[in-house]
Each structure stands twice: as C-alpha cells, then as structure tokens.
Amino acid sequence: MRAEQMIATHPHVRGEVNTALARCVEACFDCAQVCASCADACLGEEMVAELVQCIRLNMDCADVCLTSGLIATRRSGGDVPVIEAQLRACELACARCAAECEQHAEKHEHCRICAEACRECERACRDALASLPRSSTAAH
Amino acid sequence: MRAEQMIATHPHVRGEVNTALARCVEACFDCAQVCASCADACLGEEMVAELVQCIRLNMDCADVCLTSGLIATRRSGGDVPVIEAQLRACELACARCAAECEQHAEKHEHCRICAEACRECERACRDALASLPRSSTAAH
Amino acid sequence: MRAEQMIATHPHVRGEVNTALARCVEACFDCAQVCASCADACLGEEMVAELVQCIRLNMDCADVCLTSGLIATRRSGGDVPVIEAQLRACELACARCAAECEQHAEKHEHCRICAEACRECERACRDALASLPRSSTAAH
Amino acid sequence: MRAEQMIATHPHVRGEVNTALARCVEACFDCAQVCASCADACLGEEMVAELVQCIRLNMDCADVCLTSGLIATRRSGGDVPVIEAQLRACELACARCAAECEQHAEKHEHCRICAEACRECERACRDALASLPRSSTAAH
Numbered sequence: 154m155r156a157e158q159m160i161a162t163h164p165h166v167r168g169e170v171n172t173a174l175a176r177c178v179e180a181c182f183d184c185a186q187v188c189a190s191c192a193d194a195c196l197g198e199e200m201v202a203e204l205v206q207c208i209r210l211n212m213d214c215a216d217v218c219l220t221s222g223l224i225a226t227r228r229s230g231g232d233v234p235v236i237e238a239q240l241r242a243c244e245l246a247c248a249r250c251a252a253e254c255e256q257h258a259e260k261h262e263h264c265r266i267c268a269e270a271c272r273e274c275e276r277a278c279r280d281a282l283a284s285l286p287r288s289s290t291a292a293h
Numbered sequence: 294m295r296a297e298q299m300i301a302t303h304p305h306v307r308g309e310v311n312t313a314l315a316r317c318v319e320a321c322f323d324c325a326q327v328c329a330s331c332a333d334a335c336l337g338e339e340m341v342a343e344l345v346q347c348i349r350l351n352m353d354c355a356d357v358c359l360t361s362g363l364i365a366t367r368r369s370g371g372d373v374p375v376i377e378a379q380l381r382a383c384e385l386a387c388a389r390c391a392a393e394c395e396q397h398a399e400k401h402e403h404c405r406i407c408a409e410a411c412r413e414c415e416r417a418c419r420d421a422l423a424s425l426p427r428s429s430t431a432a433h
Numbered sequence: 434m435r436a437e438q439m440i441a442t443h444p445h446v447r448g449e450v451n452t453a454l455a456r457c458v459e460a461c462f463d464c465a466q467v468c469a470s471c472a473d474a475c476l477g478e479e480m481v482a483e484l485v486q487c488i489r490l491n492m493d494c495a496d497v498c499l500t501s502g503l504i505a506t507r508r509s510g511g512d513v514p515v516i517e518a519q520l521r522a523c524e525l526a527c528a529r530c531a532a533e534c535e536q537h538a539e540k541h542e543h544c545r546i547c548a549e550a551c552r553e554c555e556r557a558c559r560d561a562l563a564s565l566p567r568s569s570t571a572a573h
Numbered sequence: 574m575r576a577e578q579m580i581a582t583h584p585h586v587r588g589e590v591n592t593a594l595a596r597c598v599e600a601c602f603d604c605a606q607v608c609a610s611c612a613d614a615c616l617g618e619e620m621v622a623e624l625v626q627c628i629r630l631n632m633d634c635a636d637v638c639l640t641s642g643l644i645a646t647r648r649s650g651g652d653v654p655v656i657e658a659q660l661r662a663c664e665l666a667c668a669r670c671a672a673e674c675e676q677h678a679e680k681h682e683h684c685r686i687c688a689e690a691c692r693e694c695e696r697a698c699r700d701a702l703a704s705l706p707r708s709s710t711a712a713h
Contacts, residue, residue, distance in 0.1 A: 154574065154603050155686065159610035162683040164617040182602045183574050186646060190579035192492075193647040196485050197584040205476050212472075212492070213364055213375055219639060220360040224353055226606060227613040235353055235389055238382035246375045263582040266575065294434065294463050295546065299470035302543040304477040322462045323434050326506060330439035332632075333507040336625050337444040345616050352612075352632075359499065366466060367473040403442040406435065493644055493655055500640040504633055515633055515669055518662035526655045 154179045156226065163228055173277075173284035174225055180277035181222030181243065184270045188215035188250060191267035198261065207253050207264065214250035217243050218274060225281065233285050240278045247275035294319045296366065303368055313417075313424035314365055320417035321362030321383065324410045328355035328390060331407035338401065347393050347404065354390035357383050358414060365421065373425055380418045387415035434459045436506065443508055453557075453564035454505055460557035461502030461523065464550045468495035468530060471547035478541065487533050487544065494530035497523050498554060505561065513565055520558045527555035574599045576646065583648055593697075593704035594645055600697035601642030601663065604690045608635035608670060611687035618681065627673050627684065634670035637663050638694060645701065653705055660698045667695035 157175035160166055192211035195204040221243035224236055251271035258265035297315035300306055332351035335344040361383035364376055391411035398405035437455035440446055472491035475484040501523035504516055531551035538545035577595035580586055612631035615624040641663035644656055671691035678685035 154606060155690070156606055156610065159607055159614070159683060159686060162681070162686065163610070163614040164619075178606065182606050186574060186576055186598065186602050186642065187579055189643050189646045190576065190583070193489065194579070194583040196488060197648070199584075201485060202481050205481060208476060208488075209367060209473065210372065213367060213372065215643075216360045216363045217375070217379060220356045222606065223356045223609050223635075226609045227349060227353060228617070232350065232353065232389060235357070235382065235386045238378075238385050239357060242375065242378035242382050245378050249372060249375055261582070263579060266579060266582065270575070294466060295550070296466055296470065299467050299474070299543060299546060302541070302546065303470070303474040304479075318466065322466050326434060326436055326458065326462050326502065327439055329503050329506045330436065330443070333629065334439070334443040336628060337508070339444075341625060342621050345621060348616060348628075349613065355503075362466065363469050363495075366469045368477070401442070403439060406439060406442065410435070489647060490652065493647060493652065496640045496643045497655070497659060500636045503636045507629060507633060512630065512633065512669060515637070515662065515666045518658075518665050519637060522655065522658035522662050525658050529652060529655055 154182060156182075160226070160228075165228055171281075171284055173280045177240065177274075177277040177281035178222050178225045180270075180274040181218045181225065184247060184274035185215045185218035185222065187267050187270040188212070188218065191254065191263045194261070194263040204257065204261075207257060210246075210250040210253045211267065214246045214271060217246040221278070237282060237285060240282050244275050244278035244282070247271040247278065251275060294322060296322075300366070300368075305368055311421075311424055313420045317380065317414075317417040317421035318362050318365045320410075320414040321358040321365065324387060324414035325355045325358035325362065327407050327410040328352070328358065331394065331403045334401070334403040344397065344401075347397060350386075350390040350393045351407065354386045354411060357386040361418070377422060377425060380422050384415050384418035384422070387411040387418065391415060434462060436462075440506070440508075445508055451561075451564055453560045457520065457554075457557040457561035458502050458505045460550075460554040461498040461505065464527060464554035465495045465498035465502065467547050467550040468492070468498065471534065471543045474541070474543040484537065484541075487537060490526075490530040490533045491547065494526045494551060497526040501558070517562060517565060520562050524555050524558035524562070527551040527558065531555060574602060576602075580646070580648075585648055591701075591704055593700045597660065597694075597697040597701035598642050598645045600690075600694040601638040601645065604667060604694035605635045605638035605642065607687050607690040608632070608638065611674065611683045614681070614683040624677065624681075627677060630666075630670040630673045631687065634666045634691060637666040641698070657702060657705060660702050664695050664698035664702070667691040667698065671695060 156178040188211040224239045251268045254264040254268035296318040328351040364379045391408045394404040394408035436458040468491040504519045534544040534548035576598040608631040644659045674684040674688035
C-alpha cells in the first residue's frame with residue numbers, strides 16, 4: 154500500500170507526515186481484508202457452528218477497520234477528536250477479534266493469520282493514538 | 294426501513310427488542326445517506342471553497358454512521374464494549390458535522406436538512422448508549 | 434429516509450429529481466441493513482450449517498447495496514456508465530440473495546423479510562436503470 | 574497486504590489459489606485508500622473548484638473498490654456472476670477516475686499517484702475477470 158506516500162502529498166501535510174498514523178491506515182485496510190477473508194473461510198469449515206462468534210467478530214472488526222482507515226486517511230481539518238474516538242473503537246474491535254481468533258489458531262491457519270493481523274492493527278491504533286495532539290473533547 | 298422488524302426476528306432476541314438500539318440503526322443509515330448527499334451537493338455549489346470543511350466532515354460522518362449502523366445491527370454475542378466505543382465515535386462525528394452544517398443552513402437547504410439528520414443521529418446514539426447494559430471495558 | 438428530499442436540494446438537480454433513482458437509493462440502504470441483519474440472525478440459528486450460503490450471499494448483497502446506494506446518491510457529474518454498471522451488479526446480487534432467502538422463508542422469518550427487501554431492491558435497481566439516459570459505454 | 578496468503582487458507586481453496594483474483598483484491602484495497610486520500614488532498618488545494626469532478630470520481634472509485642475487494646475476497650460458494658458484475662463496475666470506475674486524475678497529474682502529485690493506482694486496479698480487475706470460469710448470466 155502507499156498510504157504514507159499519498160499522505161505526504163497532501164497540501165496541508167507536505168514534509169510533516171505522521172508516520173504512526175500512516176502505518177495505522179495501512180494496518181486498518183490490511184486487517185479489514187484479512188477479517189473479511191477469515192469470516193468467509195470460517196463459513197467454509199465443517200465445524201462452522203463452533204466458529205459463529207469468530208465470524209461475528211470478524212465482521213465487526215472488518216467494518217470498524219475500514220472506517221477507521223478512511224477516517225485516518227482524511228486529514229479532516231484537524232478534527233482530532235473524531236479520529237481518536239474511531240481509533241479507540243478500532244483498537245478494541247481488533248483486540249476482541251484477536252482474542253477469539255487466537256483460540257482457533259492451532260486448528261485453523263486463517264484464524265492464526267487473522268489474530269496476527271488484528272494484533273498488529275491493535276498496536277498500530279495504539280501508536281497512532283499516542284502520536285495525536287492532545288484533545289480534551291475525546292478524553293471522555 | 295425495517296431494522297426493528299428484522300432485529301425482532303433474531304433467534305437470540307425474540308420478544309426483547311432494544312428499541313433505542315433499533316432506532317439508532319435506522320438513524321445511522323439515514324444520516325449516512327444524507328451526509329453523502331450533502332457532500333455531493335456542496336461539491337456542486339459555486340462557493341465550494343467555503344464548504345471544504347463541511348464536505349470533509351460529511352464524508353467522515355457518512356463512514357462512521359455506516360459502520361455504526363452495521364455494528365449496532367449485529368447482536369454480536371453481547372460484545373457491548375465494541376458497540377459502545379463505535380456509537381460514541383458516531384455521536385461525536387454527528388455532533389461535529391451538525392455544528393458545521395448549521396453554519397451553512399440558511400444558505401444551503403442541503404446543509405439544513407443534513408444538520409437535522411446529524412442531530413437526530415447524535416441523539417439516537419446517546420439514547421442507544423444509555424440503553425446498553427453497563428460495561429466496564431468501554432468506560433475508558 | 435430522506436434521499437429524495439436531499440437529492441432535490443442538489444444545485445444541479447433542483448426541480449428535476451429522478452424519482453426512480455431516489456427510490457433506488459432508499460431501497461439500497463434498506464436492503465443493506467436487512468441483509469446485514471439476516472446474516473447475523475442466520476449465525477444465531479441452531480442449523481447455521483444449512484445457512485452458510487445464505488450468510489455469504491447476505492454479506493455480498495449488503496456490501497453491493499451500500500456502495501450502490503452511495504454511487505446513486507452522488508450525482509457525479511453525469512457519470513452514467515459507472516452508476517449503470519454498479520446498479521446492474523446490485524440488481525444481480527439482490528436477485529441471488531432473494532432466491533436463496535426464499536428457500537428458507539418458511540422456516541426463518543428473517544429470511545422471509547430479507548427476500549422481500551431484496552426483491553424490492555432488485556426492482557428498484559431495474560426501474561432506476563430504465564430511467565437513466567442511454568449510455569453507450571456501459572452497454573458492454 | 575496478505576490477501577493471497579489468506580485466500581490460500583480457505584477450506585474450499587487450498588492449493589488452488591486464483592492468483593489474478595488475489596492480486597485484484599489487493600489492488601482494490603490499495604486503490605480505495607489512494608482515492609480516499611486523493612479526494613482529501615484535492616479538498617486541501619487552493620484551486621479546489623477545478624478539482625470538483627476529480628473529488629467526485631475519487632469518492633465513487635473508493636466506494637466501488639472497497640466493495641469489489643470484499644466481494645472478491647469472499648469465495649461466495651462460486652457465485653461468479655456477482656463477482657463479474659462487480660469487477661466490471663470496478664474496472665469502469667477506475668478507468669474514469671484515472672482519466673480525470675491524469676489531467677491533473679502534472680500539477681498535483683496526489684493525482685499522479687492516484688491515476689497510477691487506478692490504472693493498476695483497472696488492469697487487475699481485467700485480469701481477474703479473464704481468470705474467472707465463464708458464466709452465462711453475467712454476460713448481459
């Protein structure tokens with residue numbers, strides 16, 4: 154992906170890319186694709202009934218990651234509180250999905266990779282949150 | 294829309310629909326459509342340069358609302374913290390977009406209607422949040 | 434929803450709303466919500482293994498409907514071929530999902546309502562397609 | 574991204590990955606991110622009024638690419654016609670957006686990169702379409 158390269162060309166950004174945020178964008182899109190793929194692979198397993206909660210968390214995580222990736226892509230006139238709240242939701246959705254996928258990681262390779270992608274995205278959200286200027290609004 | 298009717302048919306829900314959450318789902322999808330429409334109408338105005346921040350907040354709000362509507366639609370095995378965090382992001386995105394649109398409401402009818410839809414969705418998120426069982430995780 | 438009301442306020446549209454397209458927008462968002470809800474309800478059924486194909490088609494249909502609703506919302510400088518191609522994909526995704534849901538409609542009320550929403554959206558796409566000015570590009 | 578790696582773990586796919594389709598998935602998510610970024614960068618330019626059509630096509634292309642990436646990710650029980658119709662819409666949306674961005678490529682680096690990403694995704698869709706088993710339904 155070329156999120157960092159693109160963000161660098163933004164007229165308000167030139168020369169001052171927030172690398173943590175750019176990495177978070179890429180992690181979000183990657184995690185969304187992996188979660189959508191894991192949900193579909195789980196649906197193809199014979200023991201699908203044991204994977205129902207995994208599929209649901211995959212779907213939630215995919216949706217939250219996509220929107221988070223889009224919000225973090227847009228520099229949105231410095232609307233830090235919305236970015237913060239969305240990345241916080243994303244960090245949580247990734248943590249939940251990872252914890253569930255980890256339980257199936259030995260049996261299902263797709264769950265193992267998905268847990269990995271979710272943990273990476275969780276960390277990327279945390280790092281991006283730490284990189285943002287302090288906002289008072291989003292603290293609640 | 295028929296969000297409430299659909300949620301009522303869910304095998305885990307039958308008979309115990311959370312009406313505030315169902316209304317929130319409908320408000321989210323409605324607000325997403327209105328925001329996407331307002332962004333496009335703003336792009337068609339001659340004074341587009343004055344509406345740049347409005348367009349950005351419209352786009353953020355549309356994306357956050359869509360994902361929030363999907364997350365709140367899914368009953369997700371009781372994963373309340375993710376729903377909470379996502380609805381909180383949505384409440385905030387709606388409040389920001391409404392505040393911006395209200396400034397253009399006299400000049401642009403699309404901004405007036407959009408501000409209205411955002412305020413409705415903001416309230417619907419707040420009501421849905423109040424209706425959820427307390428979770429400790431999402432309090433942070 | 435207020436798609437038609439919003440589209441009427443667009444500076445390039447005033448007074449000449451394409452009602453079929455506006456209805457299609459609302460049908461797309463409605464169908465997306467219903468499909469997402471049906472997928473989640475199917476995941477909650479004991480016989481989930483029999484509903485795997487239904488869940489997949491629900492997910493596809495929800496995604497295609499959301500994007501179609503957004504594309505049809507934007508008047509996009511008259512870019513008719515893209516709207517056409519997207520609405521054609523939507524008409525097809527709805528027809529497939531409806532055909533599958535109809536097979537489970539007697540057993541599962543959520544599938545019955547979902548089939549209904551998909552058929553409505555399929556028709557709304559067809560009517561919207563018929564209402565568009567002829568484009569040569571999209572004929573292929 | 575790890576679309577190909579994930580698709581390889583799908584229980585119905587093991588050992589027979591359609592590489593063209595996997596590449597198309599990655600191109601779709603990449604192009605969606607780039608288009609969302611280009612729309613936001615265009616909104617930040619002083620001559621935003623000249624970039625209105627570019628912003629609209631960016632938004633359409635981003636939405637169509639995201640859904641196409643999700644549809645192509647899901648192996649959907651062999652529902653080839655829906656994948657075909659969606660990839661055809663995507664090929665077209667990318668071509669339109671590329672043609673517009675190419676006109677601004679000398680002035681705006683974000684448009685230059687975006688045109689590149691759109692052309693790559695257009696090709697990836699075409700290659701993926703050629704790799705699919707023939708379907709009669711989607712030919713119309």
